[in-house]
Amino acid sequence: MTEGLLSLWILGAPALLGITVLRAIGLRFRDDRLGFVAWTWPAGCLALGIALFVYLLCGVEPWRWWWSAPLFALLATALLAAGRGKAPAGTAPPPIGRGFLLLVLALGAWCLLFAVAGAAYPVVNGDEGNIWSLKAKSLVLDWFTGDFAQAQRWNLHPDYPLLDPLLQAWVHAQTDRIAQFESRWLVQGCALSLLLATAASLRARLPARHAGLLLLLLPFARPFVQASQTAYADGMVALGVLLALDGALRFCADGRAAWAWLAAIGAAFALWSKNEATLYLAAAAGAVLVWLALRRPRTGGAVLRLLPAAILPLAVLVAQRLFNHHFGLHNDLFGANPGGRTLLSVIAGQFGERAPAVLARAGRVLFASGEPHALFGVLLLAPLLWRRAAFARELLPVWLWLASSLLGLHVVYLGSFLPIEFHLDTSYVRVLFQLLPAAMLWFAVLARAQLAGSDGLPTTADARAAA
Amino acid sequence: VLLCAAAAFALLRVPFALWSAGQGVPGAYRSAVAALTETQAVRTANAVGLTTASEALLRRHLSRAGRLVTFVPYQGPGWEGILRNQFEQFKNLLYPTPRDAEFAQDAAALAQWIEPAMEGRLVVVDGTQENAELPVRGEFELLGEQRLGAVRLRFWMLRKAAR
Numbered sequence: 219m220t221e222g223l224l225s226l227w228i229l230g231a232p233a234l235l236g237i238t239v240l241r242a243i244g245l246r247f248r249d250d251r252l253g254f255v256a257w258t259w260p261a262g263c264l265a266l267g268i269a270l271f272v273y274l275l276c277g278v279e280p281w282r283w284w285w286s287a288p289l290f291a292l293l294a295t296a297l298l299a300a301g302r303g304k305a306p307a308g309t310a311p312p313p314i315g316r317g318f319l320l321l322v323l324a325l326g327a328w329c330l331l332f333a334v335a336g337a338a339y340p341v342v343n344g345d346e347g348n349i350w351s352l353k354a355k356s357l358v359l360d361w362f363t364g365d366f367a368q369a370q371r372w373n374l375h376p377d378y379p380l381l382d383p384l385l386q387a388w389v390h391a392q393t394d395r396i397a398q399f400e401s402r403w404l405v406q407g408c409a410l411s412l413l414l415a416t417a418a419s420l421r422a423r424l425p426a427r428h429a430g431l432l433l434l435l436l437p438f439a440r441p442f443v444q445a446s447q448t449a450y451a452d453g454m455v456a457l458g459v460l461l462a463l464d465g466a467l468r469f470c471a472d473g474r475a476a477w478a479w480l481a482a483i484g485a486a487f488a489l490w491s492k493n494e495a496t497l498y499l500a501a502a503a504g505a506v507l508v509w510l511a512l513r514r515p516r517t518g519g520a521v522l523r524l525l526p527a528a529i530l531p532l533a534v535l536v537a538q539r540l541f542n543h544h545f546g547l548h549n550d551l552f553g554a555n556p557g558g559r560t561l562l563s564v565i566a567g568q569f570g571e572r573a574p575a576v577l578a579r580a581g582r583v584l585f586a587s588g589e590p591h592a593l594f595g596v597l598l599l600a601p602l603l604w605r606r607a608a609f610a611r612e613l614l615p616v617w618l619w620l621a622s623s624l625l626g627l628h629v630v631y632l633g634s635f636l637p638i639e640f641h642l643d644t645s646y647v648r649v650l651f652q653l654l655p656a657a658m659l660w661f662a663v664l665a666r667a668q669l670a671g672s673d674g675l676p677t678t679a680d681a682r683a684a685a
Numbered sequence: 686v687l688l689c690a691a692a693a694f695a696l697l698r699v700p701f702a703l704w705s706a707g708q709g710v711p712g713a714y715r716s717a718v719a720a721l722t723e724t725q726a727v728r729t730a731n732a733v734g735l736t737t738a739s740e741a742l743l744r745r746h747l748s749r750a751g752r753l754v755t756f757v758p759y760q761g762p763g764w765e766g767i768l769r770n771q772f773e774q775f776k777n778l779l780y781p782t783p784r785d786a787e788f789a790q791d792a793a794a795l796a797q798w799i800e801p802a803m804e805g806r807l808v809v810v811d812g813t814q815e816n817a818e819l820p821v822r823g824e825f826e827l828l829g830e831q832r833l834g835a836v837r838l839r840f841w842m843l844r845k846a847a848r
Binding site for chain 2: 331332335336337338340342343351352359360369398432435439589591592595596599603665
């Protein structure tokens with residue numbers, strides 16, 4: 219009974235926090251029912267992570283961490299009260315559709331099966347054990363003994379961001395022991411949230427039948443199953459990236475500040491989950507600049523209005539960099555590798571040897587495998603297939619961002635100090651998966667524009683009309 | 686037409702992915718049942734190969750500044766994979782007692798981790814299935830042994846390293 223209540227608290231606290239945060243930024247359940255349920259989890263986990271990070275910095279010991287949720291709920295409620303007058307009237311939600319809802323529920327059950335199956339194994343295997351869980355244990359066991367920095371030499375990637383370990387540390391703290399099985403619960407929740415958020419983002423742009431078909435690309439992908447089973451952070455990045463894109467597109471469509479904040483929450487969530495998100499942020503900045511330079515879009519003012527919300531992801535990025543700098547935690551791509559070489563020198567030195575292997579793997583996975591990553595092949599060919607639509611208005615920066623992010627990921631493989639085939643075998647499909655839900659959303663927007671015979675950005679109202 | 690072709694190109698992967706993921710469903714179902722019905726001690730023993738008693742024994746004899754060396758003296762890439770996997774599981778399960786964990790597949794590799802500074806702080810988890818002593822110079826105390834299925838593990842504490 220007590221254990222059941224404790225489990226309820228462990229999972230319920232971030233969910234309640236998420237609801238409060240979403241309400242505080244001006245989102246309502248009626249804005250997008252499915253989306254609201256999905257977004258609750260990352261919003262709550264991010265708020266909880268920030269709370270725990272502040273607690274660590276202030277030296278608050280784990281047995282007091284249960285304060286986090288109520289305290290931050292209070293703060294968020296205060297924000298809500300402050301912003302209530304400014305929230306515009308919500309529009310009627312796009313209909314989910316019974317068939318689509320049943321499909322989402324079935325896929326959710328699929329995800330839950332693997333989540334429960336994961337509990338047969340303690341968090342000790344692979345990157346889950348060597349990186350994420352080890353950091354979480356270290357946050358609880360080494361931080362307050364004063365040798366956290368020294369302990370990081372035993373971690374494979376000591377510079378990786380803290381959100382995943384913090385969410386595991388929350389479980390350790392609440393159970394008052396190293397929870398070898400339960401600690402991944404909150405991270406696993408992100409896989410379910412990813413499924414729901416993807417479903418919501420597709421349904422907001424496409425009729426139920428088309429959205430349902432496209433959604434099928436996600437849950438059977440190997441990295442999604444892995445994200446459901448383990449505490450790997452790639453599913454978290456995928457979720458954050460999708461939220462950022464979905465929020466930004468909705469903001470461009472109707473200009474509501476709440477969507478900009480949703481995008482900011484997504485970006486911050488991704489940036490604090492894994493380092494690849496920093497690459498995606500740089501690619502996004504580049505894409506927007508190119509777009510502004512090429513098109514002088516009429517929504518340029520909207521981009522400027524995104525800036526206040528941009529403080530959140532930038533703050534997370536700076537905080538993580540300062541944290542790593544303070545504890546001397548360095549990235550293997552930027553010198554902390556066996557040779558002590560920088561990324562550029564490594565790339566220059568091994569380009570000829572590695573480029574063919576990376577290109578061959580990309581060709582195989584994107585065009586000739588059973589992986590849903592084939593959608594990236596469509597993305598890369600889009601300028602040839604739909605010259606006007608792919609480069610039209612709001613789709614241009616999205617395409618530029620996704621394409622340059624993909625390119626950046628491949629450059630990282632060129633600069634890796636690990637044996638190339640080993641590195642590709644162990645991570646390529648999983649890391650590219652981080653962009654798959656966002657690519658699905660891009661395709662949905664493109665498809666909607668093509669089906670409607672326009673090059674404009676479809677809105678939730680379009681989806682309602684289509685339904 | 687192009688849109689349908691592109692969608693079909695991507696969606697054609699779904700049956701393959703579903704087939705591949707579907708292969709994992711019976712295993713996932715068995716794991717889910719185990720997760721819901723077995724104790725954590727049983728699940729740990731099944732997954733990591735270390736009983737609760739052995740885990741307690743190792744934690745009792747190892748400090749944060751200690752060292753755990755997993756030793757499996759059988760050669761071949763298959764054995765190397767098993768050893769690496771086992772070493773990682775032990776390391777991550779026991780963290781932070783000790784933080785330092787290593788592995789060895791032969792006597793020379795084992796010897797490089799045995800040093801005077803680690804006397805009384807180093808335990809070798811010995812996966813040798815024959816009744817042989819550790820193939821390195823030094824004095825070791827047998828703390829205990831564990832039999833899990835057909836596999837035997839012995840736990841040796843370094844008392845005196847060769848100088």
